[in-house]
Amino acid sequence: MAMKIGNEEFFGRVDKGLKNDFMRNAMVSAQERLKNARLHAAEELGDWEDWRELSEEIRQHTLENLDFYLEQLANNVTAKGGHVFFAQTAEEANEYIKNVVKEKDAKKIIKSKSMVTEEISMNEALESMGCEVIESDLGEYILQIDDHDPPSHIVAPALHKNKEQIRDTFEVKKGYQHSSKPEELALFAREQLRQEFLSADLGITGCNFAVAESGSISLVTNEGNARLATSLPKTQISVMGMERIVPTWEELEVLVSMLCRSAVGQKLTSYITGLTGPKEEEDVDGPEEFHLVIVDNGRSKILGTEFQSALQCIRCAACINVCPIYRHIGGHSYGSIYPGPIGAVLSPLLGGYDDYKELPYASTLCAACTDACPVKIPLHELLVKHRRNMVEEQGKAPFGEKLAMKGFALAASSPKIYNAGTKMAPSMMSPLVKDGKISKGPGPVKPWTDIRDFPEPSKESFRQWFKNRDKGGDS
Amino acid sequence: MMAKGMVQNQEAFLNNIASSLGRERRTEQVVRPTWKKQPQYNVFKGETQDQLVERLKEQCQRIHTSFEMTSVELLPKVLEEIISKFDGERIINWKDDRFREYDLFSHRPFVLKSVPFSPKMSPQIHNNSP
Numbered sequence: 073m074a075m076k077i078g079n080e081e082f083f084g085r086v087d088k089g090l091k092n093d094f095m096r097n098a099m100v101s102a103q104e105r106l107k108n109a110r111l112h113a114a115e116e117l118g119d120w121e122d123w124r125e126l127s128e129e130i131r132q133h134t135l136e137n138l139d140f141y142l143e144q145l146a147n148n149v150t151a152k153g154g155h156v157f158f159a160q161t162a163e164e165a166n167e168y169i170k171n172v173v174k175e176k177d178a179k180k181i182i183k184s185k186s187m188v189t190e191e192i193s194m195n196e197a198l199e200s201m202g203c204e205v206i207e208s209d210l211g212e213y214i215l216q217i218d219d220h221d222p223p224s225h226i227v228a229p230a231l232h233k234n235k236e237q238i239r240d241t242f243e244v245k246k247g248y249q250h251s252s253k254p255e256e257l258a259l260f261a262r263e264q265l266r267q268e269f270l271s272a273d274l275g276i277t278g279c280n281f282a283v284a285e286s287g288s289i290s291l292v293t294n295e296g297n298a299r300l301a302t303s304l305p306k307t308q309i310s311v312m313g314m315e316r317i318v319p320t321w322e323e324l325e326v327l328v329s330m331l332c333r334s335a336v337g338q339k340l341t342s343y344i345t346g347l348t349g350p351k352e353e354e355d356v357d358g359p360e361e362f363h364l365v366i367v368d369n370g371r372s373k374i375l376g377t378e379f380q381s382a383l384q385c386i387r388c389a390a391c392i393n394v395c396p397i398y399r400h401i402g403g404h405s406y407g408s409i410y411p412g413p414i415g416a417v418l419s420p421l422l423g424g425y426d427d428y429k430e431l432p433y434a435s436t437l438c439a440a441c442t443d444a445c446p447v448k449i450p451l452h453e454l455l456v457k458h459r460r461n462m463v464e465e466q467g468k469a470p471f472g473e474k475l476a477m478k479g480f481a482l483a484a485s486s487p488k489i490y491n492a493g494t495k496m497a498p499s500m501m502s503p504l505v506k507d508g509k510i511s512k513g514p515g516p517v518k519p520w521t522d523i524r525d526f527p528e529p530s531k532e533s534f535r536q537w538f539k540n541r542d543k544g545g546d547s
Numbered sequence: 548m549m550a551k552g553m554v555q556n557q558e559a560f561l562n563n564i565a566s567s568l569g570r571e572r573r574t575e576q577v578v579r580p581t582w583k584k585q586p587q588y589n590v591f592k593g594e595t596q597d598q599l600v601e602r603l604k605e606q607c608q609r610i611h612t613s614f615e616m617t618s619v620e621l622l623p624k625v626l627e628e629i630i631s632k633f634d635g636e637r638i639i640n641w642k643d644d645r646f647r648e649y650d651l652f653s654h655r656p657f658v659l660k661s662v663p664f665s666p667k668m669s670p671q672i673h674n675n676s677p
Contacts, residue, residue: 119586126584133580139561140573150552158560168555314564319579326587342610349552354642362552368560375567 074193075423077222077407082430089401095224095232099399102231106393109337110444117333127330128448130323131384134315135375141284141317142366148287152349154362162192165367169194169276169309170201172363176307178203178273184291184298185209186278187226187387188313188367190409191422194276205276206268208297210261214238217245224403224411226389227335232402265297275301275359279312280387281327282364285320288348289364292331294341302347308359310347314366315383321346327386330446334388370422378457382417384447389414391441391451397434406431413441413451420458425468432458476516497529622649 078085089095114120134141146156159165173181181203189195195205207216211230215221218241223229230238235252242248242260250256277298279289289310291298302308318324324346332338351358374383392398392412403411408419408428416431432455441451462468469477483489504510505528513521520526532540565572591599600616607614617625630638638652646652 117590119584119589122584122586126582126586129580129582129584136568137573137577138568139564140575140577142564143557143561143574146554146557150554153550153552155552156554156557158554158556160556160560160563164556314560319577329587338609339606340610342612356639356641366560368563372563372567375564376569 075191075409076427085405085407086401089405095402099402103393103399110334110390113333113337124446124448127446131447135383141319144284145282149364152287154349156364159365159367162369165192165365166194166197180272181205181274181276182269182272182301183207184277184301185212189311208265208301226387269300269304272305274307275305276309277301279310279316281324282312282317283321283324286348288346291345292341293343296343299345303357307361309363311365314368314371331386331388334390334446374421379421381449384449385414390444394440394444417454425462429468494533498531501529623651
């Protein structure tokens, strides 16, 4: 799956989301649950704002010195016998991974959850060469067997499905014959996946954070699937976005603490795994060969710009869990594997304004996302910067909007035209007014009146009102 | 001695990053700053070992991990009981000198065996201290 989900236009996707009552209820309940869990975890930890400042400082320092830390990481990985490939583009990353798979004659690949592999369409690349790629994260597994249904949340990708829908999918695709009880569903998936783990030729993981000082990668899961994907197959490939790195284990401890608490309200997830290179002589298990693929894919173009802070993201989805827009339209409406506020910032940066020009406007700018972010990314400010960029620097505003703004600028800069306009407005709009409001507006007013009434223009301008007020008028 | 691995495309990739950051490549050791805020050192500050054990026990429950507390003398017996609870006929263990030091597994072969998941694996707290 590439970063872009489907080809439907933004407003079509939003309409679908708004009409999907089940999905919207699921979003409300999940947002409440995850948000409250995060708040509870933050309160329990104490000094939350200090933790946020520390996390922000760690991420900023790492990004400012990214070339040094990546080189240190590569040196330490190779010293341990692992191989490192720096991929400038998705194509380069996929080509390298395909070559390793081909060299190992691997047919079945077991994978743990990884956003960057989705971003670069790695599964499709491997499937095109005849490989079977199996997602082992439960949520991703459900989506994969359900004809590759797209994820709707970074942390909980199958959030939009209920247990009955999952049961039906298991029955149709895997011959499941039991109830929709979550325990039975999970046990069935576990049994299915266990066989896949044991028969896989190669394991692929993402990387929550790499540790430069030791050449390690860390994986954060609640299911233990990443451990099996990295213990059983003889070859392991880990793919990381180039910014997902910390200098030392001390910073890892801080950021993992923040990730677990901000994502799901846990002090720690059930499995926090640190892996360093391939299996050594005295190790009982682990891969015989280890490859680390470090992916740029547009990230270096964000460095050094006003959007650099977006790369501080640790993919916890705390911003998603508080966003009122996400709550109403759901994850699929964003048309990107990165939904919610961070998706609205990142998707246009990685995928371009042509595909994601609407996303920066899919926000009320209430700043709940900024307040929730554990690494203090000023998300709502970045959304405003996107809007300014598109309009002022890239000229991406629609023709009608440009014309309207030019007209307004002309009128607003000339007192005569402005006064004439305010005087004419009530009489021009009067045919549309009914009971003191406009319910069916024309042209650019239509999207507004489709969902709410527009007030009738007042016959008295502000200046007139102010004048009358001074004279003791009835205003 | 482990053979050194290969690295590919590093120079162009890292030069590009340095260029985006508007400076030359940084190859000298970067010194981590003293972080302005360091709340991590206040967590459980001043707590005794017993208090920390209680913290561990509580956290184990939260992450569905069984917690057993015992003495060195009873350790082999307690471990045997836990393994039996999961019908563990054969086990796999990491190489660690402490296993020998505590006389664990001395009568067991070190064999890898795949065991299907058992729903019996629910978190439990036991205290086998004498």
